[in-house]
Amino acid sequence: MITIDRVGKTKGRRTILRDVSFEARPGRVTGFLGPNGAGKTSTIRILLGLDRPGGGRALVDGRPYAAISRPLTVVGALLDGSGAHRARSARAHLRWVAASNGIAGRRVDEVLEIVGLTDDASRRTGRFSLGMSRRLGLAAALLGDPPVLVLDEPVNGLDPGGIRWMRSFLRDSAGQGRTVLLSSHLMGELAEIADDVVVIDKGAVVAQGTLAGVTGDHATLEDAFFALTGSERSW
Template sequence: MIRIDRVSRPRILHEVSFEARPGRVTGFLGPNGAGKTSTVRILLGLDRASTGTATINSQPYAALPRPLTVVGALLDGSGAHRARTARAHLRWLAASNALPRARVGEVLETVGLTEAAGRRAGRFSLGMSRRLGLAAALLGDPPVLVLDEPFNGLDPAGILWMREFLSRCAAEGRTVLLSSHLLDFPVDDVVVINRGRVAAHGTLAEVQGDHGSLEDAFLALTGAASW
């Protein structure tokens, strides 16, 4: 469970509140610059809010003793040093959270990078870097996933795979929070943010309302088209 409660940050966020629940994909949607990444960074303890709280399973991220076993996060890039191989990057992450080394091979297979495990991260395409970042997020088999623009850099096959992966994670009972300015992915609940404020939140049907589609609702709420 993710809970954002009246989170504010000067000139960026204004009393942002919503929940992401287990067994559901929550789409955190908004145009570029709306405050999505700032909210995610506060949730993950990378930035501080001036007011409000952000918790994962009722705890702030900093209080989690082995965070990779609770929440897996995908932000910009893979997080790997350019000179490290994919396998080496994941091994040190696993060691940092006392995870078995065997888990490295499992997540590489899950994201389709087994054959590239010995390649240096600096030689990865953008799409491969996103897959490596996702592998890192999955290392601890966490019940919560926080994914910021996970479709960036993926080819059509990769986008299809990601959609299926998200649905599978929700079916397994995980909490999935996905921030994006795109709308074409499976979603159960929707939070629309615009100019640092929550413009709408609820189930997909509730947010769509009488607009007919999520894209039409998004346009009406933000005045911005999704791409």
Template sequence: MIEIRSLTKKHGPRAVVDDVSFEAAPGRVTGFLGPNGAGKSSTLRILLGLDRATSGTALIDGRAYHDIDRPLWTVGSMLDGPGAAPGRTARAHLTWVAQSNGIPARRIEEVLAMTGLGDAARSRIRGFSLGMGQRLGIAAALLGDPRVLVLDEPTNGLDPDGIRWTRRFLRSLAEDGRTVLVSSHLMTEMEGIADDIVVIARGQILASGTAAEVRGEHPSLEDAFFALTEGRGQYSSGPAEQGGAR
């Protein structure tokens, strides 16, 4: 279980995360949706102990990340892609991550097979396609066989085959009873995969509930998203429509 309660993060007088509260439950994919700059990554960074909140709490199974011993056994994450040195092989990268948390070496081969990277284990990461890099990031997140997964934009930039694979894989993780929290700014990627939806814009939660509840009377999740976030994006299109961006 992921529990975010009254989470606020300020940079000076500006709140990039403003009194945010929501949950992500086991056995479900929770889509954390919002425009670029909405506060998604800031929220996830606080959840994963990479930043500090001004106030509020972000808990994983009732504990803050920094209070979890060998955290990769409890929560796996991917922020900003695989985070791997390009000169390393896929196996070397996963070996380093596994050793940092006392994860047995046999698990490396298991996650390589799970993510379809078995044949690329000895390949240098600099030669990986974007899709292979995303798979490597997911493989690293799975090393500790965690019950909680936190993935930031896992389908960003992928081709249709990569998106399809990621959707199916995330659903299989949830069906295995794991808590899966996925952030995205692309509504079409979440349609059909997310059980629950949390919509954020300008640091504030605009809607949360099951996908059907958030969609409401709108014909699609994308339509509901634009209705909810109208005028709340990071950028305004007004000047461009009146003769060019400034």
């Protein structure tokens, strides 16, 4: 389970996050929704120990990320890009990541098959499309077969077939009991996947609950978001 408890962050005089609190539970896809700049990525970076909060706690199964030994076996994370050196092949990159957490090399070919990159395993990642890079990043997140997945805008760069595959993969992952936290600014996409929704705007959570609960009497999640935030339909 993921617990975000009263997390705050400032940068100079600017407030990035204000008392952000929510949970993502096992067996469910939690959609973290908001426009670009709302605070989604900042929250995720704090959860993964990449940034320090100004206050509050971000925990995975009751522990801060930095306290987890062999973190890839607990949390699989996909942020912007694959993290691979452009001159390395996909297989070489994954072998290096696996070795860093004591994961058997045979797992590399397993995750390449899961994400559909087996035929491209020997290609240099610098020649990958954006969609292929996202798949490679997901493969790295899956190396430790973690019970928690944290994915920031995972469908960016995917073609329609890739988006359908990602939807199915995330639903299957939750069905297997994993905790899935998925951030996105694509409201229609989240409505297709999420069990629970956390809506963030200008660094503060403005609504959270089940998808049906947050949508309420509105026809769509998009309608609910703009009603909740008063934002203009410009993104």
